[in-house]
Amino acid sequence: MGIVIVDDNATNLLIIEKILLKAGYTDLQMVSSAKELYQLLDMHSPSPAEVPVDLILMDMMMPEIDGVEACRTIQADERLRDIPIIFVTAMGDSNKLAEALDAGALDYVMKPINKVELLARIRSTLRLKYEKDWHKERDKRIKYELDLAKQVQRSVLSSPIEEDGIRISAVYKPSSELAGDFYAWYPIGPNRYGVILLDMMGHGISSSLVCMYIYSALKDTITHICDPEGVMQGLNGRMNQLHQSDSLINYYFTAIYMVLDTEERTIEYVNAGHPAGIAMLDGEVKLLTEGCCAIGFFEGIEVTKGVIRYEKEARIVLFTDGLSEWLDDEEQDGIAKIQQGLQFSGSAHDPEGLVERIYPHDKSGAPQDDMCLVMISIS
Numbered sequence: 001m002g003i004v005i006v007d008d009n010a011t012n013l014l015i016i017e018k019i020l021l022k023a024g025y026t027d028l029q030m031v032s033s034a035k036e037l038y039q040l041l042d043m044h045s046p047s048p049a050e051v052p053v054d055l056i057l058m059d060m061m062m063p064e065i066d067g068v069e070a071c072r073t074i075q076a077d078e079r080l081r082d083i084p085i086i087f088v089t090a091m092g093d094s095n096k097l098a099e100a101l102d103a104g105a106l107d108y109v110m111k112p113i114n115k116v117e118l119l120a121r122i123r124s125t126l127r128l129k130y131e132k133d134w135h136k137e138r139d140k141r142i143k144y145e146l147d148l149a150k151q152v153q154r155s156v157l158s159s160p161i162e163e164d165g166i167r168i169s170a171v172y173k174p175s176s177e178l179a180g181d182f183y184a185w186y187p188i189g190p191n192r193y194g195v196i197l198l199d200m201m202g203h204g205i206s207s208s209l210v211c212m213y214i215y216s217a218l219k220d221t222i223t224h225i226c227d228p229e230g231v232m233q234g235l236n237g238r239m240n241q242l243h244q245s246d247s248l249i250n251y252y253f254t255a256i257y258m259v260l261d262t263e264e265r266t267i268e269y270v271n272a273g274h275p276a277g278i279a280m281l282d283g284e285v286k287l288l289t290e291g292c293c294a295i296g297f298f299e300g301i302e303v304t305k306g307v308i309r310y311e312k313e314a315r316i317v318l319f320t321d322g323l324s325e326w327l328d329d330e331e332q333d334g335i336a337k338i339q340q341g342l343q344f345s346g347s348a349h350d351p352e353g354l355v356e357r358i359y360p361h362d363k364s365g366a367p368q369d370d371m372c373l374v375m376i377s378i379s
Contacts, residue, residue: 002027003122006037006058006067007088012111016057016088019115025122027052034065038073041080053083055126060089060100060108068096068103075104082132084125088113149208150174156215158184161193165262166378168195171351173323173371180207180253181320181370182215186222191263194222194231197318197374198255198295199274210251214238228257228270229303232292239296252296256288256318262378267308267316277318278339281310285339288316316376317342317354322369327358338373351375 003025007013013030020028031037037058038044041051056074060067067087074080087100090111097108106128107121160169168185180200188194196218200211214235221234235255243250256277258269267279271291279286290306317338327334341358351373 002029002052003055003057004029004031004037004040004053006031006034006056006062006070008032008059008062012059012088012113015113016118019113019118020122023119033062034067034070034073037070041074041077043073043077043080050079054129055122056083056085057088057122058085060087060091060096068100071100071103071105082129082136084129086121086125088118146205149205153182153208153212156212157182158186161185166193166260166376167349168193168374168376169349169351170372170374171355173355175322175370180211181322181372182211183318183372183374184215184218184222186219188223188226188259191261192226193260193262194226194257195260195318195374195376196222196231196255196257197274197320197372198253199320199322199370199372200253201251207251210242211253213242214253222257226259227305228259228268229305231257232270232272232295232303233301236295236298236301240299242296250296252294254294254321256291258288258316260376260378265310265314265378267310267314269306269308270303271306272303275319275321275324275335277316278335278342279308279317280315280342281308282312282314285343288318310378313379314376315342315349315378317351318374318376320370320372323355323371323373325369326371327360329360349375349377 003020005013005016005028017028017030029040031040041053042049058067058070071085074083074085085105087105087108088111089108091097092110100108106125109118109121157172161167170183172181180202182200183197185193185195198214200207217238221231225231225234239252254274255272256269256274258267260267269288269290271277271288273294277288279288286308288306290304292301292303319338324334324338327337337358341354345354345357354375355373
């Protein structure tokens with residue numbers, strides 16, 4: 001345990017040093033002023049080093065810089081603010097002691113020093129510091145693991161498709177938490193593609209794990225079943241496998257899944273409780289609303305498939321409610337803004353440009369939900 005003793009009185013330094021040495025604290029450093037303490041803590045260095053200090057015992061009344069001011073300065077340094085400070089003082093003024101505690105000190109001991117009291121307060125303060133350091137290290141480890149989980153999530157998202165007659169790509173703006181949005185597309189036969197966008201309930205670790213669970217089954221389900229009705233029934237069965245009779249939470253997700261046939265020029269889809277996708281078919285706009293309830297709500301679900309056709313070209317935009325809700329304002333709802341932006345952009349396949357055009361940059365605060373937009377262009 002590294003303990004620094006700060007006192008302008010050499011006798012006090014000697015007394016405290018002897019008490020601590022006798023109690024088994026051997027890693028001690030003595031300084032006689034706040035300036036010396038700043039030097040020891042490497043506070044004025046442009047690239048300060050980590051200082052192995054676990055506790056500061058500091059006199060309150062010192063020349064030039066008193067203990068309260070020194071405490072405030074240390075607390076203002078992010079690198080040092082977690083070092084606990086105990087004042088050792090002869091000042092009995094309760095207002096001054098309250099000021100010291102407000103400045104960030106954890107405790108104080110009155111002079112003349114009572115050895116038993118001093119050691120008890122040191123033990124208590126170091127115990128609190130140990131617990132705080134343990135929580136900081138755990139939080140750091142959790143953050144590292146969450147960042148790794150985010151990278152894994154991003155790595156399994158489908159890469160853009162740019163082939164003759166069809167282009168599929170996405171814009172994804174995750175919130176600060178682990179994401180619950182997921183998109184994927186797979187070739188499922190000659191000139192046929194299965195495309196899905198889903199939004200898992202909630203955020204964080206549990207929703208992310210459920211999302212990855214669905215991903216593990218997604219490719220086989222889509223490529224083997226293909227038909228939108230069958231795919232949604234299959235995914236609903238997968239979600240029901242997670243349900244437990246004594247659980248208060250049943251996970252579910254909303255989704256749009258579609259099969260694109262560029263030869264037959266058909267789009268078959270199911271909307272499972274998701275915001276309506278927008279399709280521009282030969283210049284006409286259609287909302288993709290046919291389908292069923294969200295996946296995972298009920299053991300058995302009735303699914304209605306929508307089928308739409310086009311002659312020459314089609315552009316489809318799918319999005320999660322994180323985007324549409326972020327675009328909502330008093331004058332116009334988010335879906336209408338996306339539809340307007342899609343019509344304005346003509347035939348260009350530019351999901352980034354579409355989001356940039358409609359994104360409310362003047363809106364205060366940060367989005368609380370993941371935002372995802374998938375664009376499909378067929379010609």
